[in-house]
Amino acid sequence: MAFSPKLLQQGAAGGLAKNYIEDVFSTTLYDGNSSTQTITNGIDLSTKGGLVWIKSRSTATDNALFDTARGASNGFLRSNTTDTPYASPSSDLTSFGASGFSLSNTTGNVNVSSRTYVSWTFRKQPKFFDVQTFTYPSSGSITVPHNLASTPGCVMVKVTDGVDGWYVYHRMANNGTNPSNYILQLNTTGAQINNFASWITVGSSSITFPSGALNPGSNFVMYLFAHDAGGFGLTGTDNVISCGSFTPDGGGSATVTLGWEPQWVLVKVAGTTGNWTLIDTMRNYSLGGNSSGTNQYLRANTTAAELQAGTGNPTATGFFIDGVVAASQPHIYIAIRRGPMKVPTVGTSVFASTLITATQSTQNVTSVGFSPDLIINGVRSNANYGQQVTDRLRGVTKQVFTEYDSSEGTTNGTALVSLDMTGFTLGADTAGTGWNAYSGYTSVKWSFKRTPSYFDIVCYTGDGVSGRNITHNLTVSPELVIIKSRNRIDDWVVRSSAFPTHGVNGIAYLNLTGAATNAGYSYVPTTTTFQVESNNNQNGSSYTYVAYLFATCAGVSKVGSYTGTGTTLQIDCGFTGGARFVLIKRTDSTGDWYVWDSARGIVAGNDPYLLLNSAAAEVTGTDYVDTYAAGFELSSTAPAAINNSGGTFIFLAIA
Numbered sequence: 256m257a258f259s260p261k262l263l264q265q266g267a268a269g270g271l272a273k274n275y276i277e278d279v280f281s282t283t284l285y286d287g288n289s290s291t292q293t294i295t296n297g298i299d300l301s302t303k304g305g306l307v308w309i310k311s312r313s314t315a316t317d318n319a320l321f322d323t324a325r326g327a328s329n330g331f332l333r334s335n336t337t338d339t340p341y342a343s344p345s346s347d348l349t350s351f352g353a354s355g356f357s358l359s360n361t362t363g364n365v366n367v368s369s370r371t372y373v374s375w376t377f378r379k380q381p382k383f384f385d386v387q388t389f390t391y392p393s394s395g396s397i398t399v400p401h402n403l404a405s406t407p408g409c410v411m412v413k414v415t416d417g418v419d420g421w422y423v424y425h426r427m428a429n430n431g432t433n434p435s436n437y438i439l440q441l442n443t444t445g446a447q448i449n450n451f452a453s454w455i456t457v458g459s460s461s462i463t464f465p466s467g468a469l470n471p472g473s474n475f476v477m478y479l480f481a482h483d484a485g486g487f488g489l490t491g492t493d494n495v496i497s498c499g500s501f502t503p504d505g506g507g508s509a510t511v512t513l514g515w516e517p518q519w520v521l522v523k524v525a526g527t528t529g530n531w532t533l534i535d536t537m538r539n540y541s542l543g544g545n546s547s548g549t550n551q552y553l554r555a556n557t558t559a560a561e562l563q564a565g566t567g568n569p570t571a572t573g574f575f576i577d578g579v580v581a582a583s584q585p586h587i588y589i590a591i592r593r594g595p596m597k598v599p600t601v602g603t604s605v606f607a608s609t610l611i612t613a614t615q616s617t618q619n620v621t622s623v624g625f626s627p628d629l630i631i632n633g634v635r636s637n638a639n640y641g642q643q644v645t646d647r648l649r650g651v652t653k654q655v656f657t658e659y660d661s662s663e664g665t666t667n668g669t670a671l672v673s674l675d676m677t678g679f680t681l682g683a684d685t686a687g688t689g690w691n692a693y694s695g696y697t698s699v700k701w702s703f704k705r706t707p708s709y710f711d712i713v714c715y716t717g718d719g720v721s722g723r724n725i726t727h728n729l730t731v732s733p734e735l736v737i738i739k740s741r742n743r744i745d746d747w748v749v750r751s752s753a754f755p756t757h758g759v760n761g762i763a764y765l766n767l768t769g770a771a772t773n774a775g776y777s778y779v780p781t782t783t784t785f786q787v788e789s790n791n792n793q794n795g796s797s798y799t800y801v802a803y804l805f806a807t808c809a810g811v812s813k814v815g816s817y818t819g820t821g822t823t824l825q826i827d828c829g830f831t832g833g834a835r836f837v838l839i840k841r842t843d844s845t846g847d848w849y850v851w852d853s854a855r856g857i858v859a860g861n862d863p864y865l866l867l868n869s870a871a872a873e874v875t876g877t878d879y880v881d882t883y884a885a886g887f888e889l890s891s892t893a894p895a896a897i898n899n900s901g902g903t904f905i906f907l908a909i910a
Contacts, residue, residue, distance in 0.1 A: 274487045276495045277594035279305075279378040282519060282537040283355075284312075284676055289368035291349075293357045298376045300351035305378040306386055306478060307348060307356050308334075309364075310553050312371045312538070312561040317341070318553075319365050321348045321356075323379075324386040325415065325476055331364070332413055332476070334441050334531075334555045337420045373538060373553070375519065377478075381405070382486030383496055385479040387462075388415075391469045398463045401479055406459045408482025408498025409589055411441060416474045424455045425587045426482060427500035428525055437525075439587070442556050444528045480589055488596055495592040500525070501576075502585045508567070508577035511588070516569050516728055518593040521555065524581040531555035532579045534566055536593065536647060537626070539673075542568045542714055543650020547668060552579060569593070569648070571713050571726045593728070598708045602811045602910035605704040606836060608854035613696040615683050620700070623678040627702035628712060629803065630671065630679060631657070632690055633850070633865045634872070636697040640689035641870035644739075647674050648712045649801060654688075655739050657848075657867040658766050663741040666690070678702075699855055699865070701836065707731070709808040712801065714741075717787075719796030722776070724784040732780045733804035734814035735907055737765055738787070741799040745792040750778040750785075754842055755816040755903035763842065763905075766868050771842040771905070805907055813886065813908045816842070821891070821900035828886030828908045833857070836909040837880055837887050838867070843903040846896035851880045851887075858882060 281296035298305065304323040309331075310316070319331040319341070327348050330340035341347070341364065349359045355376070358366040365372060377384040381404035389399045401407075410424040421441035428437035428447050435453040439445075456463040462477065469475065482498040485491065494515065503509040519535040533553045538561070539545040540552075549563040567576040573590075580586055599605045607623045628647045634640035642657040651673060652666045669682030670690035679700070684691035689698065703710050707730040715725050727733065738748040747765035754761030754771050762774035779786040785804065787793040793800070807813050813828035828834060835853040840846060848867035855863045855873070859882060863875045879893040886908055889898045897904070 273489060273491070274380060274383075275594065275596040276487060276592050277596065279380040279383050280519070280591055280594070281374075281376045282535045283374045283376065284537055285372050285374065287365070287367040287370040287372060289366065290360050291358065292366065293352065293355060294374060295355040296374070296376055297354055298378050299353050300356060300376070300378065301353045303378050303380070304386060305351075305376060305384065307351075308375045308377070309348075310373055310533075311365075311367075312373055312551075312553070314367070314370050315558045315560050316364060317558055318555055319347065322386045322476060322478070323351050324388045327351060329415075332415070334421060335557050336442055337418050339418060340415060373535070375535070382481045382484035384481065387477045387479070388475065389477065390474050391464065391471060393471045394466065396463060396465045396468075398461050399477065400461045401477075403479050403481055403484075404459065404486070405481050405484035407457050407462070407479045408496070409480040410455065410457060410462060411478040412469070413476055414470055414473045415476050417470055419470060422454070422469075424457065425525075426498055427587050430500065430585055439523065439525065441531060444530055444556060446527045447525045493592075493596070497590045498588070499590070500585055500587050503577070503580050503582055505582050506577070507580050507582040508575070509580065509586075510570070510575050511573045511590075513573040513590055515573075516571050516593045517574050517590040518569070519591040520574060520576070520588055522576065522580065522586055522588040524584045524586050526585050527581055529581050529584075530557065530579070532566070536569060539650065540566065540569060541648055541650040543653035543665075545651065545673070548650070548652060548665065550578075568714075571715075571728055595706050597706070599706045599808060599811050602835060605706050605709055605811060606909045607702045608835065608852040609678075609700045609702065610854050611681070611691070611698045611700060613684070613691045613693055613698065615685070615692060615694050617672075617683065618681040618691060619675070620678040620681065621675070623702045625702075625704050626676050627674050627679060628705040629703040629710075630674075631701040632671075633699045633701065634689045634696065635699060635855070635863070635865070636872060637689070637693070638872045639870050642865065642867055643689060645671055646712055646801070648714055649741070653741075655741070655801070656870075657747065658870050660744050660746045660766055662744055699852065701852065708806055709812050710806075711804040713804065714799070714801050717794040717796055717798045717800060719789050719794065721789040722779075723787050723794055724779075725787055725802065726784055727802075727804055729804050729806055730782060731806045732782055733785055733806055734780075735805040736778065736780070736785050737803045738793055739801055740792055740795070741801055743791060743795065743798045748792050750774075751814065751905060752780060753814050753816045753905050755818070755905070756843065761842070763840065765848060768845045768847055768868060770844050770846075811910055814906075815908075816903060816905050819889075819895075819898040819900055819902040819904060821898060823891045824889040824898055825883050826886045826889065826906065826908070828910070830886055830908075830910040831884060832910060833882050833884050834887040834908040834910060836907075838907040839897055840905050841896050841899070841902055842905050844895075844899070849879075849897060857887065
């Protein structure tokens, strides 16, 4: 059946409950301060309940698991030991809140000054996650009801008033054959244990433990994870968690297909010894890794600080993994879908322009307001640096220049150091890349967040096939697609359904000034794919590519076109507070790719601009683009490259 927008907006009252992964799961990075602090991640634990899992990244400490079923006052469990809960809860997590949790002045667990931490928060939600406690009887079996509303894919059980290991059921233990006969232990590297009889029976509403399965008379906590149960997104059918398996090749690599892009993965080799590895995209699970060019991972079964290796990367439909797995051995995993799943309603939640004055010393920029997925660095006061593009998916040290056809380069690791919770960190930039080099130089950082209906990033490897469909997660048909080969010297390809003359048959090049031309083929965008040709700048065999996809999102962004008048011209984008970012390119003749933003000035006066196709410094003293509440206004003094009478133009505007 078709779902009307009006009915969808009614939510539960209209019979269609809307659940989104960003409401039930969060990876949050924070610094310890040895004092009280509140970690705000948008997850309602006080009324919904759930689990908070905390691990120090910089120091060898226990994995600390707090849950609402036991309560904050009962301390944390340690996934790396058989011990009872930690005995000093008053100095750790003190309360579960409506938007996160609070920490006290700890002495060595989850909030020590100068240490860095990661927290993973799982909110109780049908078809995602549940927490239950129970007392195992002195004799006989027990059936424990749960609220997962689906058959669990993984169940973790831990005694809370005694010393014993973590018992883990996974639906793909023993390759999915009689998995309830096999026990994995979260606190060890051990292989799966054949119990030779079912120690657990999992159902869609309850869990049964037979007589003799657990310690008689003891208290237990149980964490339940769903598997491909749907229940999320606008239609309520999207999966957000998968408990599956894979067997890597002889080199220890595997490609896993989920049907969506993950943000968090827990993986363990099942048939032999091996660690429980934790990876997430907030800690540089990416193609290019961190500032050292490697990915960062933690282990659930040890106290070890964060480790680094080439652990693979997420893909638009799953993940690639290597480096921390056992070759040719079956592995089990839990994977959680990347968010957000909600369509943005305000531009400030997904786009920011930040002005920076270089210092050649560390700068922690927290004013962005969200964690960026893409940053374009525009150097304002100095020519010859140009506009550098870095994104989370390729890794913070990987950059390409919009004005050049050059292949992807690597910074020295101290230019852009990290993409943070509300901004980014710049290093000393001793190599002089333009991010933070040469004290006193000025730049603008344009930050973009990936969200449905607005913006997405896809990396892929070419196969030389003409008309190949590339999967994306934009959820709507992309109206503007910008493609760059990462490992080949070639032009930036621009395809857009908004090209005034050629539409989806048109093609232009971001690093060049030429008019849009008829490519002779269509790129055929859909809500799930966009099409590329066998050309080396789009889909050459064995070459790697990155694609940036934009769409019109009501009140947030607009991809469109207009015909110039040579006089004052207002461009209606459907905004209410005007455009904060404007990109314009003439399509019927030569013309630069102009960029304005409100941080540098979109006013009735001087409007500084940069060019994406040029390394020239910022141009000031012009009055080409002015404010207009519904979008932006072109002034009568604008040149032919922006407002030629009868000329055709394409634009991207963000509110």
